[in-house]
Every structure is written in structure tokens, then in C-alpha cells.
Amino acid sequence: MGNILQFRQSRAEESAWLLLRMYDEALAAIDSAGHCIYAHDYPGKARHISKAISIFHELTCSLDDRQDNLARNLDSLYLTCTAKLVRASAYMDTEPLESARIIIVRLRSAVADAIPSMPKNGKRARLLPFSSMATQ
Numbered sequence: 001m002g003n004i005l006q007f008r009q010s011r012a013e014e015s016a017w018l019l020l021r022m023y024d025e026a027l028a029a030i031d032s033a034g035h036c037i038y039a040h041d042y043p044g045k046a047r048h049i050s051k052a053i054s055i056f057h058e059l060t061c062s063l064d065d066r067q068d069n070l071a072r073n074l075d076s077l078y079l080t081c082t083a084k085l086v087r088a089s090a091y092m093d094t095e096p097l098e099s100a101r102i103i104i105v106r107l108r109s110a111v112a113d114a115i116p117s118m119p120k121n122g123k124r125a126r127l128l129p130f131s132s133m134a135t136q
Contacts, residue, residue: 016115019059023108026055028083030101034094049089052100056082077103 016087029052056078063071081103084096 006134011117018109019109019111022055023104023111026052026081026104027108028102029055030097030104033085033088034097037088037092037094041093042121043087045092049085053082053085057083074107077107 027133029048033045033048033052036048037040060078065076081100084100088096088100096101
């Protein structure tokens, strides 16, 4: 019985690390898009916003098999972030980027707080030790 609990806990931590990494990548893309908007770098802005939108799409797809309240709320937040990114791109406006950034920072903080081994205070998630995950 102890092994099953340990397995479940390790899987939850691996999922949380992956989620933190995805949030970190989305935040980095949003920040880069903001810099590109200030620099009037249209291709760079489009590339970074597309990357962030792709991350939100992947996050949304990961919720498809779940129909609980948490999944519906996350889906709504990811859709809101996507809409803000599209608006930022269309109008070359950094305000929607900042709104999306705030949402992701709060989500990231909630995930980090949920599992004690997660990095706190907005620190970037460390890389998962994929080689050690295969041996567990």
C-alpha cells in the first residue's frame, strides 16, 4: 500500500513540475512579446505570442477528459489568456499581455503552493530529472 501512495505522490509532483514548466514558458513568451511590441518587432511579437497561445492550447487539451469544476475554471482562464494575447497582437498593446501574465503568475503560485517541494516566490521551475523519473 505504501508503494502505491508513493507512486501517486511522485506522479502528482511530476505533473506539477510539468505544469510549472509550461507556465514558465508561457510567461517567458509573454514577456518576450512585450519587449517585441515596445521595439516594434512585428515578426518577433507574432512568434512569441504564437508560442504562448500554443502553450495555452496544450494546457486546454490536457483538460479534455476532465469535466469537474476545476477543469472548467482552468479552461475558462486559458481561453481568457488566449483572447488577451490575440488582442495584444492585433493592437500592439502590452496591457492585455500584462493581464494574461497576472493570471498565469497566480495559477503558477497556486500550483507551487499545492505541493511542498515546488519552488515558491515566482522562481522558475527547475528542469525535471527525466532520467530519474524513468527509474522510479
